[in-house]
Amino acid sequence: MSEAESKMKRRTRHKRWFEFKKPISTPAVFTLGISVWVIFFGLWELSVPMGWVTELLVPGPSKVASALYELFTEKAFLNDVGISVYRIIVSFIGAALVAVPMGILMGSFRTVEAFLNPFVSAWRYLPAPSFIPILLMWFGTGDAPKLALLFIGVVWFMATIIMDHTKNVRTELIExxxxxxxxxxxILKSIVIPAVLPDVMIALRQMLAVSWTYLVIAEIVASTNGIGAMMMRAKRFIHTDEIIAGIIVIGVLGLLFDYLFRVIHRLMFPYLEDHGR
Amino acid sequence: MNPADKIKLSVHQVGKSFRLRDGSMIDAVSDTSFSVLENEFCVLLGPSGCGKSTVLRMIAGLEEPDSGILSLDGHEIFAADRERGMVFQNYTSFDWLTVKQNVEYGMKLNGVPGRERSERADEFIDLVKLSKFKDAYPKQLSGGMKQRVAIARTLANEPALLLMDEPFGALDAETRWNMQELMISIVETTQTTVVMVTHDIEEALYLGDHIVFFSSHPGTVFEDSRPAFKAGKRFLLKEDAVSLDGYADAERHIMRLMREQGADYLTKDDN
Structure with a gap:
């Protein structure tokens, strides 16, 4: 290699896989994002024939997929999904109707904060699932105890987060x-509420994930229907494929709701560039 | 001051102290008196910590004085009101409203009917040269443009007094200069009485028909003057004011005051 050539070589920057904080191309983002799943499902599928796991406990993805298909076509799983989604939506709207006004008022007026915050904080530190036994005694086995658990599981956190966001509304705007x-x-109507609303929507989106957690707890502990109940039924018959199918459905629904919130955020606040992650 | 001039704002023996974190009290403003004439551009100038912003906030009605009386057109000032519109150093554009909606905001609160509101908003947006950005959201605007929105919004509300708390303090030098010239053309067009806080000597000399210099600790009026070198005139171009005879002397004088009063503040603070 001549000297000139080697100089040329040094000057052309060859592409490396790992560069600190350098952007990568869109196709690369997609390919990499899909690859992780291909590897994950590939290893999982392989694990049974390779004898790494017992099929009874860890059925392969294709088995789970067929179980999922059966669940929807033969075992009326759609009803369970519908009931779970219904519980989430009703309890979440109830919690938001209480927490949003409460949080905004606590964040706006020190008197409201001084009055409500000690109460809200105390409730926040009580783990919601500890109420399950008493909720069952009060409300029986219908939807009511689940709705109540989901409600008390998120309402206090929601109020606190919204209070904090409201406090961050800049004083200069009010002045x-x-x-x-x-x-x-x-001022409340035309400054505080519009100023805090984007943050409220993000807080709601984050709390929705918590709501799903409590839903599964409620349905696993004491329910005859819903996604969690289906999973507990499947456990009794050692249908591990159905249990995993249930987990996947919950994950997909979670993503779907998250996406929905993001779309709403974009539609509600066209003036913002950042719509949260 | 000639006898025909009407006193617009009067600040009479005003005092205000604040409680510090450790419980002790500090006199932010003490025994402060000055008055501002109708159509005057009054600048409150002084080293940091001299209480000039506190005085402005009391004029706005955002703080209450512990003692003394502030009055506008002979009526005592009690609380914030549309009569005294304020422009802050930090941007206060309402992000969820377009430029035009921002400018209409005050008028909407005060029940100005839609048609008139829209026309007046257009007029003031034109005055601050933002007509092209009428339908833009504040997030899309530069700092200087946001301040122009705030000025238009306040003026469109027809306040008796325009208050400005270091409105150009966050802007770069070039934008600040443009804004200062824009202010002169605005007050000439609208005949608004202005009280503005600044610590920028050049800005004070260029804009102020009347300069109230504050000393610090406790903050009080140290010197109250109407710069003689401008002979009561205003200049649309800054260089015309700067090149006047007497400008350099006035600047030197204020710089000296600033140094003395500022140094005073430092030594007291450090002990």
Whole structure:
């Protein structure tokens, strides 16, 4: 190799796989994102014939897929999914209806905070599942105890997060409105609420994930229907493929709701560039 | 001051102290008196910690004085009101509203009917040269543009007094200069009385018809003057003011005051 050539070589930067914080191309992002799943499912599928695991305990992905298909076509799993989704939506709307106004008022007015916050904080530190026995005694075995558990599982955290976000609404915005002649009600309505709303939506999105956790707990512990109940039934008959199918359905639903929230965020706040991750 | 001039704002023997974290009290403003005439551009100038912003906030009605009286057109000031619109150093554009909606905001609160509101908003957006950005959201605007939105929003609300707390402090030098010239053309067009806080000597000399210099600890009026070198005139171009005879002397004088009063503040703080 001549000297000139080697100089040329040094000058052309060859592409390396690992560069600190350098952006990569969109096709690469997709390929890499899909590869991780291909590897995951591939290893999982292989693990049974290779004898790494017992099929009874860890059925391969193809077995889980067929179990999933059967669940929907023959075992009316859609009803269970519907009931779970219904529980999430009803309890979550209930919690939001209480927590959003409460959080905004606590964040806006020190008097409201001083009155409610000690109460809210105390409830927040009580683990919601510890209420299951008493909820069962109060409400029996229908939907009510599950809705109640989901409600108390998220409402206090939601109120606290929204209070904190409301406190972060900049004082100058409020003072500007005051010097433009706004009264307290107008400030609440036209400054505080619109200013905090994007953060409220993000808080709701995050709390929804918590809601799914409590749903599964409620349905596993004491329920005859819903996704969790199906999984407990499957356990009794050692249908591990159905249990895993249930987990996957919960994951997919979680992603779906998250995506939905993101779309709503984008539609509600066209003036923002950042719609959260 | 000639006898025909009408006193717009009067600050009379005003005092204000704050409680510090450790429980001790500090006099932020003490025995402060000055008055601002109708259509005057009054600048409150002084080293940091001299209480000039506190005085401005009391004029706005955002703070209450412990003693003394502030009055606008002979009426005592009690609380924040549309009469005294304020522009802050930090950007206060309402992100969820477009430029035009921002400017209309105050008028909407005060029940100005839709048609008139829209026309007046257009007029003031034009005044601050943002007509092209009427439908943009504040996030898309630069710092100087956001301040222009805030100025238009306040002026469109027709306050008796425009208050500005270091409004150009966060802007780069070039934008600040443009904004200062824009302010002159705005007050000339709208005949607004302005009280503005700054610690920028050049800005004070260029904009101020009336300069109230504050000393610190406790903050009080140290010197109250109307710069003689400008002979009561305003200049649309900054270089025309800067090149006047007497400008350099006035600047030197204020720099000296700033150094003395600032140093005073430092030594007291360090002991």
């Amino acid at each position: 500007t409105a005051q010097t433009l002649g706004a009264n307290r009600w107008q």
